[in-house]
Amino acid sequence: MSTPPFRADIVGSFLRPAALADARRRHADGLIDDEALRVAEDTTIAELVVQEADAGLRLATDGEFRRSWWHFDFFGELDGVDIVELDHGIQFQGVQTRPRGIEISGPIGFSPAHPFLEHFRSLKSIVERSTGAVPKFTIPAPTVLDFRLEPGHIAGPYAGRDDIVDDLVTAYRDALAAFYEAGARYVQFDDTAWAYLCSDVELEKARARGIETDGIAERYAALLNRILDGKPDDLTVTTHVCRGNFRSTWISSGGYEPVAEQLLGATAYDGYFLEYDNERSGGFEPLRHLPAGDKTVVLGLITTKTGDLEDPDAVKRRIDEAAGFAPLEQLALSPQCGFASTEEGNVLTEDEQWAKVREVVAIAADVWR
Numbered sequence: 001m002s003t004p005p006f007r008a009d010i011v012g013s014f015l016r017p018a019a020l021a022d023a024r025r026r027h028a029d030g031l032i033d034d035e036a037l038r039v040a041e042d043t044t045i046a047e048l049v050v051q052e053a054d055a056g057l058r059l060a061t062d063g064e065f066r067r068s069w070w071h072f073d074f075f076g077e078l079d080g081v082d083i084v085e086l087d088h089g090i091q092f093q094g095v096q097t098r099p100r101g102i103e104i105s106g107p108i109g110f111s112p113a114h115p116f117l118e119h120f121r122s123l124k125s126i127v128e129r130s131t132g133a134v135p136k137f138t139i140p141a142p143t144v145l146d147f148r149l150e151p152g153h154i155a156g157p158y159a160g161r162d163d164i165v166d167d168l169v170t171a172y173r174d175a176l177a178a179f180y181e182a183g184a185r186y187v188q189f190d191d192t193a194w195a196y197l198c199s200d201v202e203l204e205k206a207r208a209r210g211i212e213t214d215g216i217a218e219r220y221a222a223l224l225n226r227i228l229d230g231k232p233d234d235l236t237v238t239t240h241v242c243r244g245n246f247r248s249t250w251i252s253s254g255g256y257e258p259v260a261e262q263l264l265g266a267t268a269y270d271g272y273f274l275e276y277d278n279e280r281s282g283g284f285e286p287l288r289h290l291p292a293g294d295k296t297v298v299l300g301l302i303t304t305k306t307g308d309l310e311d312p313d314a315v316k317r318r319i320d321e322a323a324g325f326a327p328l329e330q331l332a333l334s335p336q337c338g339f340a341s342t343e344e345g346n347v348l349t350e351d352e353q354w355a356k357v358r359e360v361v362a363i364a365a366d367v368w369r
Helices: 018-028 034-054 115-129 142-148 161-181 200-208 216-228 257-266 285-289 312-322 350-367
Strands: 079-085 100-109 137-140 186-191 236-241 271-275 296-302 331-335
Touching: 018 034, 034 115, 100 142, 100 161, 115 137, 115 161, 137 142, 142 161, 142 186, 142 216, 161 216, 216 257, 257 285, 296 312, 296 350, 312 331, 312 350, 331 350
Parallel strands: 137 186, 186 236, 236 271, 271 296, 296 331
Antiparallel strands: 079 100
16 A cells, blocks of 8 residues: 555554653653753654664654653643543553543633644654654544543533534644644544443443433544545544553453444544454454445554564454455554553563564565565
8 A cells, every 4th residue: 555554554652762761750850851851752753763664664653752641642732621630540451540631621722832743743854864654643533532521621611511512623623734734644543432432331431421422423423524524635544443551451342333334434534443452342344334445444453462472374364354344455454552552551572562563564565465
């Protein structure tokens, strides 16, 4: 494939190198200033981009090295959105994140001063100086903001959850336009909400947060389509549907059938990164809802939660099985998630991480010659 998503692709995040983790700790402790931290980030990202190319990837991400959280770091820099302390974190299997949450304090908007724009420009510059790969940039999906809002955390000009939709759409349209103007041609919306809609447990929690879950897949598809409507033809926007990824643990279980028709058939994404690394993800039958044409499903068959390498022949058999429900030419391969959705990272080594990436590249080369 000459345009993204590529036959061998990645979700985005990588384990933070020791030098970067040390610099972030020292910065948090006030021992180095912002400029020293930026230099450490630039250095490790430049090294990462070369490693990605050496592994055989045609795209490059910044590994989310400038972030602590995959979602809060973006949301907290939107106008009118604050990251606040809660009395609880997000509950994973056997572990809970730091107690942070989203609060709406004013009109939601995307400012040209949002730091992620400069983060993308830096990645693009590094790539152009070194490997010439396609820079890929990830941001959290707007549906995540809606799904994570807790009761009592909507203020400013909004009377309730439904009132934020128009401004949220405008903010994301402005964000895509700004990234495009900065040279982005491959953007990914990371999204846990669609996976939670496949879980009765998570739906019950959502109702407790005041979310009307009847018809929610249709509402989310409509929200996303308003954002994607009119985007430039040469801007690829994909989504990664995540079931939770924190220190190698997870949140939701359930196959994609409850949302497949809306997610695959009714949203205007160019591609879908779907997690298929274990039985919690269900079967490939929901792929029948993928429309014929240019849309791509990237099969997340290589887990990032352990360092054990998959059997390549077993992965190829699973790709063949998926091709029974969607055309092989509309499929691709990736790790199931990022390797470090938060700076803590998953429980595997950097060597194991790169072995996983090389395996994706090698298997994809065999399958799609």
